[in-house]
Amino acid sequence: MTAEEHPTVPVPAGYRIGRWEVREPLASGAFSSVYAARATDPGSVSADGLPADAALKILTTGTRTPRQLSHLQELARRELEIHRKLQHPRLIRMFEAQTIDDPERPGLDGATVLVLERAAGSVEDLLGRSGAGPLPAAPGLLAQICEGLAQIHRAGWVHGDLKPANVLLMADDSVRLGDFNLASEMEGTHAYAPVFATPDYTPPELLWSEISEQGRQIRPTADIWAFGILAHLLLTRTLPLPGGTPAARRDSLLRYARGREELRLSAELPEAWRPIVTDCLARSHEDRAVHDAGSLLRRVEAAAGTGPSPRLPRLRPRRVSRRVWAAGVAAALIASGGAYALRDRPQDPARYGSDELRTDQGIPVAYRGLIVDAAHTCESRDVTPALIAALLKTESDFDPNLADPAKDEYGIARWTPDVLYYWLPENQRPAKVKDLKPPFPPKTSVPAVGRYLCEISRTLSKDVRGNRKVAVAAAYRTSVEIVNNAAGVRPQERAYAAEIERRLDQYTPGSG
Template identity: 60%
Template sequence: MTGQPYAVTVPRGYRVGPWVVREPIGSGAFCTVYAGRPAGNGSRDLPREAALKFLPTGTRTPRRLRHLRELAEREVELLGRLRSPRLIRMYDALTVDDPDDPELDGATVLVLELAEGSLDAVPAPVPDPGAVLAQICEGLAQLHRAGWVHGDLKPANVLLMKDGSVRLADFNTAAELEGTHAYAPAFATPDYTPPELLWPEIDERGTRIRPSADVWAFGVLAHVVLTGAFPLPGATTGARADAVTRYARGTAELRLSPELPDVWREIVRDCLAPTHADRVGTEALLRRVEHVAGLARSPRPPRLRRPRLRHRHPFLAGALATALLAVTGLGIAAAVAHQQATSDTELASSYRPSLWGVLVSLR
């Protein structure tokens, strides 16, 4: 990271919660990741090392602050609810309390499993690319089964662990499905974006996105991993986006690299169908990739866990508390209206179970 600007600059030795910041690992447009170790002798409950992802959610312009908080909330919500073997693990989420440093005060810090590096840092050819691609596809299947779309799959968001396994990471643009669609922020990496989302319609909820967008991104990523080149020509990102648009409109053909192994050619082609409806489904894709990679079928992931209220990041706690107050208030208002037509005894027997149901559903 020498010479690169950091989204969040944190001095070495800085203390946040039980963690001490060490060297920087990587930086993007919205965050910077540092290595971290437990302070002092640490605790038996803490891992010996972790990745500390700093998001500047405390001090920025109001519009930018809302955007950054939304990105942080998305990632905390997803990682707090899902425990899948192909998704990076989140140990904790903290909020920096440091009024003397306005650039850091209020920042959100995600304490994540520490990886060896990302796929984009691995020189070509990638060792055992079939196994790597199968694990990436397994992670997508786990997300989609749970009702989420990643929205920004690319080599930089694929992490390689010490044991050689793969984890998907960076879920700040992930979105939960509502039927067939989800609503994601209007932000993605153009080289991995399907044609229907290169110039999307954006409303107050964001961009409508389907799981097929992740399938397209996987097709591009597989082509890059297996050949070292993008599947559509162009010397720049803009030129490649133009090529994708012409392909989607039927004025250009998809010409895959001759270096792409034959066993992968039809898989990549089916991922890169010009319309979302013609792309292969995630489950079928996973089975085909596992077959080509010579791997056994992956097990189904564990069930969703309910999100836990963490008081250490107040913007999330406040949102849940507001929701609880609003729903409880509706129950009280209904009980008051009902009281006009019922006796006190009837009110007690009808209202208490209703309020109890509200509290249980929000635990």
């Protein structure tokens, strides 16, 4: 039986968890199972900014010894903490967390449930369903994986379990890192992780590391090692250490770590990647430490090339019904922060979104659909169509051809090219920032504003005073760090903030 056929946490189809109905199992690990889920009231979740389809990660509990239960509770705590603290484009998103209250089912009662964006599959699935030989899409995949690692490390965390099953592939071919129950927050030069690991991706220093009451010391270099193993696997379809079983490969690792054997990389490994993999698989963490995820990312992107990566092989059958296809596209756009949230627009574009945006206050008809849809890609209540309209009015007076070369700002949202580049979807990014040519059209600029404001809202401190919507706009004009440090709008931005607030009131139905 596969893990999906015999999950770690059995849950019957149709079981209700909050507003979600459990569907088919998607994956299982040692401590959890992941199920497809469907909102029982799609209208309700849509109002809260959630997709109708999601993935439920249910962490095992019940019928365990007190010691086992303590370990499992710690894993759940770690995963919840990193999801709540970190929101980055390359990390799988958590929409909400719940605890099951069902005394009649001891195996589920008290279990932690994470409601996550649903992926199309994982790199492990991709390897299992692809033919022999290197993956054509491997360079592009590795660049995105490394970007995710850099985001985690910059935030002061170690993933601790990077492997193919934990690299998730979205419906739009983009990558998310997932499964953070072994993730650890840094305390100075190291973190403490649970004493669990995947043997083929464990660096040598962890094989004989001391274990304290807090766990085992781990550093970001453990992720660098795992990335080197993963890169070798994707580029050659082989693991770099010889052996037909994990135990045999562990023996090879010990001999290599003790200097009894040299690292022998596959002849199939492309020359551009050989120094990268060699540095990632250095014997000691000190030798790996000079290649942090930030510098590694620049090298990986150079080795991957600047052109678009080849599309991934399909993880699902090509023939699908029109209804299923539409649902899949909607999920992909919501999950990836795509340009538009799919919804039925009324025939009259001038009335589109009239329940959320005043249509009699001079907002150009051509931009109303873009504004409303951009707001709907975000689950935060801070980001509304009225706020986006107020920001665009204040920034450019809705002028799509605005050009301010002195500040390097262009278009309806006054985007700077290198900032806009970051907030474009993968399939809209040119090879290089310099290939973005201003002025940027509203159909590109406005959706990017929605994605950027959404990220600002998630990282804006709870201590910020005053109208949070206005503070979000102020952070767009300056930065989140500036607004958080000032606990609100600084004096030098108050005139800007006052104009945002005035327009926000003007464009919000029922206000004023």
